[in-house]
Amino acid sequence: MTTSTFVAGRGFLYIFDARAKLFTVLLLCVMVFLPIRQTGLWTLVAASFLSAWYATDFKQALQPIKTILFVLVIMILFTPLTYRDGEVLVRLGQFPLATKEALVNLNILVARFLGITYICTLYMWTTPMADINLALRWYGLSYHAALVLTLAFRFVPYIADSFRMIQDSHALRNATVSDGERTGRHRLADLMPTVTAALVVALKSIPHLAMSLEHRGLGRETKRTSYRRLVAKGGLFTHLLLSVMIPTVFWLVFNTL
Amino acid sequence: MKSTDSSKMTALRIALMAVLTATVVVFTLMVRVPTPIKGYISLCDVVITFSAFLFGPWIAAIAGGLGTGIADLIGGYAQWAPLSFVIHGAQGLLIAVIARSGLASGVPGDANILKLILAGVVGMVVMAGGYYIAGGVLYGFEAALVEIPLNLLQSGVGVVLGIAVSRAVLKAYPPVRSLSL
Amino acid sequence: MKTAVDIADLSFTYRRYGGQAQPDPVLRAVTLSLPEGSKTLVLGAPDSGKSTLSKILCSLVPRHFDGDLGGAIRIDGTDISTCTPWELMTRVTLVAQNPQEQLLMTTCADEVAFPLESLGIERTALVDTVHNALQRWGLYSMAQVNPQEISGGERKRLLLAVTEAIDAPIWIMDEPFDDLDEQWRQLLLSRILGKKGTVVVFASRYLDEFRGNFDTYCHLFGGNIVRKSEEEIVVEFDRECELQFAPMQEEPAELPNHELHCTNLSIVHPRRSVSSDQPFSLSVPEFNIASGEVVALVGPNGAGKSTLSRVLCGLDPLVEGSITIDGSAIAGKGLQTRVGYLFQNPDYGIFLPTVRDELGWSLRQIRRLGTEEREQMVRSCARLFHLDLDDNPTMMGYGARKQLQAAVYYLLDRPFVIIDELDSGVTYAAAFEIVSLLRKNGAAIVIITHDRSFARNIAQRQYTITNGVVSPSEVGV
Incomplete structure (x- = not known):
């Protein structure tokens, strides 16, 4: 199983410092919930889509929409039906299908959701996990917490591989000639052996991990040094300034003008 | 016995959190049971329930929250990650707290079956309710209603399998007790 | 000559868990004294307690795997039961048989860097050491690759690179030649022989590379360790493992025909x-x-x-x-x-x-x-x-x-x-x-x-x- 969320590409987003970029993401995510104009919301969606397209390619840029398609469809189907106040635009007999307020509401909800989706996804695409970890450390995350995060990423492929082998091993062991259609209840029961074996394999690695952490010096009182570091080209201050300016400009343009 | 040695606890606690978190990630992304409506439901709740019954509130909260959060990041649902972190974290925490309440010794999973079910049901409510509120804020309470039955189904399967698996693991791998802090 | 590793009357039995029969002792009375700079080969069949002994030597067992420990181990004169593993890390490094037990990080470079960061090594020196170690073991081009995506042999080399980077005076190596190709076996051998410090190699197969290269040869058998000449140890070990081949002439009574x-x-x-x-x-x-x-x-x-x-x-x-x-x-x-x-x-x-x-x-x-x-x-x-x-x-x-x-x-x-x-x-x-x-x-x-x-x-x-x-x-x- 691949654990990388990074997508190789080009442009400013890859140079933008992980710490400053994270701050921008936060500000933008808050901004979409403030009373900003609808045109502003859609400009933000368009801007983040175009950034995604420029950074990677068109196909990749469409990817986030695919992941939220189900929710989008539900939104379009349900929001107007349940939001009944206001001026009725479409009517089915006596039943108001959509009101003006409902459509405005739907419009804001869709744009907001798309915006948040693209902003968060872009951050993950353009920032290597190790840098995200360092950024979180910079914001005050403890070393131990950051270590848990790194170790979790270390163990995902290991447990995924083991799990796949366990499934195979049980499939071979349980293979019978007369294997008709399995009912849902059976399928759930079939999961028991594999899930149990997988959990035992995972648990067995815990004392080994604790042991190795100590053997590699976790617990020493000397201050840890760091092999990795974040380097902001042109100075961190510039990057942080930018990270505040981007949302501010957006806000000023679409809320006061 | 060195289990009172607090220095060892640090490494062991980190190891427990990391491995269980990774297990939650794998179960969220890999083990999927087909359903007619949404396509698939994941089995992350099984591991969260399991962690709560065997390792108590804090480990379960971290494993559940961080595990589902990371799974969201890897699976391409980054916007959900912080919300999953809070919701599944609270789910793991509460399941363990309820199961453990009034228990003098042992792991929370040693409680009688009714209490385990009660804890599981509370977990279901927290999970489905949490996603309803989060979904409501993100894309409207109307659309968020649709997800409630699916989330109840997913966490319900999690409770049933979680109880069964916890008991199976306690029997199949007795040293698990010495890992619980 | 100073004694680097001194094992006196060591015994160990893993803890018994509910529903399990009382386990047999893994080690009964192991006594062995190794001078500084010595190179020792310990041959032991699988399940003979090699891995347990190697972990006890680094103060990792019974700390992380419960059991009853008797006797004493002194490393450079200090009783290790009073040491934590992180204190001991500057004295002894373990290369475990299964690399998965020891891997911690998501890139090869981070793996080598982790213990050096713990030691507080200043960044410029740290980067140099990491790069040199990776270079030596042929992993430089994989510095940013996840250790989970490389082969078993490459993982073994990565652990050897970590071990060299830490540069502790004593190496305890559990089946270090396993999974390595010829070229890397030769390198490992030359690193062991060229090392100023003390090296203990545990192995369950007697390889051609070993011949005449160690100064101490031991056989771990039945929870005890014996120390003899190379020839005697090899003969004894062969008798334990290989010569028990039951001849497979016995034909199955009724053979299916598939x-x-x-x-x-x-x-x-x-x-x-x-x-x-x-x-x-x-x-x-x-x-x-x-x-x-x-x-x-x-x-x-x-x-x-x-x-x-x-x-x-x-x-x-x-x-x-x-x-x-x-x-x-x-x-x-x-x-x-x-x-x-x-x-x-x-x-x-x-x-x-x-x-x-x-x-x-x-x-x-x-x-x-x-x-x-x-x-x-x-x-x-x-x-x-x-x-x-x-x-x-x-x-x-x-x-x-x-x-x-x-x-x-x-x-x-x-x-x-x-x-x-x-x-x-x-x-x-x-x-x-x-x-x-x-x-x-x-x-x-x-x-x-x-x-x-x-x-x-x-x-x-x-x-x-x-x-x-x-x-x-x-x-x-």
């Missing part, structure tokens, strides 16, 4: 190791095996032995070519019910609390049998494989877990059985017995191994994988 035949298989696999850019491909012009036969499948690490096995037992789909059993084409589920596959790791199949349950589970899945009859079969099978029905499978030694895995397939009665790397982790004698039992049961057996002397002793025919092609070859070559 034949599996492959023609023109072509298998393409997405590449597993990042070290090669080529997608992995394997072609099998002809491969066949019949009831009663034991056939070896040999080839270097990563040659595709497991890939072929997965196709043969129906786990991976067949892209091109055909597989027939007794003349009729067969695939997928059909293969799965006819060809068994014993994964290298026996834990994948284990999930129930007792041996009785595990064995009974297979029978329940497979046949409609009476309770009495089933119990009878389980009992006699357990006896054949030296298993205690009430034992807890996850807590048994590695050798016993391999026996349980084989016992499961014995009961399943598959006409064809593939056994992956049986010889690593169990004695030749135990491996040999497992194969004889399955064969006596009527199975045709494919043995996957990279140990040619094992292949020579056990198989009647052999296939070798060279450059992506499977072809028949002389046994043991």
